[in-house]
Amino acid sequence: MRASFIHVADIHLGYEQYGVGERFNDFARAFWEIMDEAVRRQVDFVVIAGDLFNKRSIDARTLLQAIEGLRRLRERKIPVIAVEGNHDRSYYRDGVSWLQFLCHQGYLTLLAPQMRGGAPVIAPWSRQTMLGSHVDLLEGQLRVYGLPWQGSATLRCLEGLAEALAAEHAHEEAAGPEYRLLVMHTGIEGVVPRLQGLPSLSHFQRLRPYIDYVALGHIHKPYEFESWIYNPGSPETWSAEEAQWQERGYYFVEIDTGKAQPGGTAERPCYHRATHLVNSRRPFVRYDLRVDGLPTPEAIYARLAEFCQREGPRYAGADQCQRPVVQVQLVGTLAFDADALDLQRLEELLRSAFQPLHARVENNTSDRDYLLDGEGLDGRDRSTWHELERRIFAELLGHDSRYLPAKEAWGQVLAELKERALQKEDPAVLAHYLREKRAELLSGGEPAR
Structure with a gap:
């Protein structure tokens, strides 16, 4: 046969x-x-x-x-x-x-x-x-x-x-x-x-x-x-x-x-x-930008600009189906207040260099303190509340030795999970997201699917 x-x-x-x-x-x-x-x-x-x-x-x-x-x-x-x-x-x-x-x-x-x-x-x-x-x-x-x-x-x-x-x-x-x-x-x-x-x-x-x-x-x-x-x-x-x-x-x-x-x-x-x-599919560009040792926001912008100059030309002139999705994750410990970092400026660097379908910058960094100088907790600044929640989650998880090495990333996961739950996202999707992140962070390597 x-x-x-x-x-x-x-x-x-x-x-x-x-x-x-x-x-x-x-x-x-x-x-x-x-x-x-x-x-x-x-x-x-x-x-x-x-x-x-x-x-x-x-x-x-x-x-x-x-x-x-x-x-x-x-x-x-x-x-x-x-x-x-x-x-x-x-x-x-x-x-x-x-x-x-x-x-x-x-x-x-x-x-x-x-x-x-x-x-x-x-x-x-x-x-x-x-x-x-x-x-x-x-x-x-x-x-x-x-x-x-x-x-x-x-x-x-x-x-x-x-x-x-x-x-x-x-x-x-x-x-x-x-x-x-x-x-x-x-x-x-x-x-x-x-x-x-x-x-x-x-x-x-x-x-x-x-x-x-x-x-x-x-x-x-x-x-x-x-x-x-x-x-x-x-x-x-x-x-x-x-x-x-x-x-x-x-x-x-x-x-x-x-x-x-x-x-x-x-x-x-x-x-x-x-x-x-291998079938045709849209290019996906992912870059982890480590902020450790970069003393100012300008140093971070310069580091991302170097990446854009190196990788962006590969996608010049791409047609609609080949315009990439670009995702940058900021990782490590910031040497300055997080509010001093302009994420929109970082995304604009990506858009200018890659002409992408979508550009996304995720701030998964940690600060040295829970609160930024001069910030109040009167509920008017939602981003401040979100950052505070993330840090508290990270500190609590850090008491468990299994989560301590990646406590900042775990804090980000829990904060994201909370936000998605408040938006009434499908529980099955949330459960899948949590399983994926758990496998990724506990292994310190490849994520599960």
């Missing part, structure tokens, strides 16, 4: 990053480009390993973007197999997610096995109930299993899935599928340091005798293990921290069950070749 498919995940349609309308369109453009590539390569099917949408409640524009991309495949009879990610799942009170809606409308097949005792039940997907663990394609020669986001229950689900697949294999006739995929929305422990609660690579090993290709999503950093487990990364930049992971995109996978490829095991040879491809 010969076949090919595309594996994509973490598309996050509907994300209007930084409140910039063109960023909303960027996520759709990335999705459409990959769908067009599926058509161009004439693949047999496409798998979406969760988080097609950025949040559970979407607007009409976001739904139209999803339909536009999926329509291109449906018109050419290219099946789309998907599972729900943590961003896709419906609210309990609603009962129906937007992925279920797209499934009902025939744009994709949404795999969602029934659960029994915390383990998935192996049963064919039913169009009537829109439930089931798997679908068979290519006249039954290829089977796709799916398991949506399970959160803290993921380990138990993997154990139950391994047991169910072993039982299925024992009772299966010789003429079963030649090739089997598993599509899941979960990460693997250790890919992003200190991201807790994910299965380890060893938890997947029990599936190895029954599965040829594991298609993952959830972590936005691309990775693969043992020519068997694959995660493509996010097609667009969901957060500035992801800019360091340049090789994000999607997989084009070619299957030939008559020719073994390098990798695999004696029990389960590798019959595919997975090529990781």
Whole structure:
């Protein structure tokens, strides 16, 4: 049997990053480009390993973007197999997610096995109930299993899935599928340091005798293990921290069950070749400007001007889709009062040098004192109150040795979390933000996704 498919995940349609309308369109453009590539390569099917949408409640524009991309495949009879990610799942009170809606409308097949005792039940997907663990394609020669986001229950689900697949294999006739995929929305422990609660690579090993290709999503950093487990990364930049992971995109996978490829095991040879491809996306420039040792605001302006002169020319003459998003973080300890620093002037330097779609300067520095000279606490200066709250959070967290090395950054996180909560932002999004920052700051390295 010969076949090919595309594996994509973490598309996050509907994300209007930084409140910039063109960023909303960027996520759709990335999705459409990959769908067009599926058509161009004439693949047999496409798998979406969760988080097609950025949040559970979407607007009409976001739904139209999803339909536009999926329509291109449906018109050419290219099946789309998907599972729900943590961003896709419906609210309990609603009962129906937007992925279920797209499934009902025939744009994709949404795999969602029934659960029994915390383990998935192996049963064919039913169009009537829109439930089931798997679908068979290519006249039954290829089977796709799916398991949506399970959160803290993921380990138990993997154990139950391994047991169910072993039982299925024992009772299966010789003429079963030649090739089997598993599509899941979960990460693997250790890919992003200190991201807790994910299965380890060893938890997947029990599936190895029954599965040829594991298609993952959830972590936005691309990775693969043992020519068997694959995660493509996010097609667009969901957060500035992801800019360091340049090789994000999607997989084009070619299957030939008559020719073994390098990798695999004696029990389960590798019959595919997975090529990781990088789609077009908007450039993202991130720079940490350390203020330690810079005695005056003018010294900071000069340091940023040096960065702009060095990096800005790379983006000269960029068209609308390639104008960068530029984010600068001020880090370290200021040698002067924070109010003396003109953030608007810093942003203007960025705008002049990069001609960006969006320029953003975040002040994550610390001062030597809680209060700036001459400032009152009568509530009229909101920025003063915000800075005071941040410093108090930092001081309190500094009493715990786990948070002491990055207490200033933790103070900024908690202050930001409070502001977003007061704006009634989606609790699921806030929880995700806190998990991300916790993993980043405790590791002192790469952020989680």
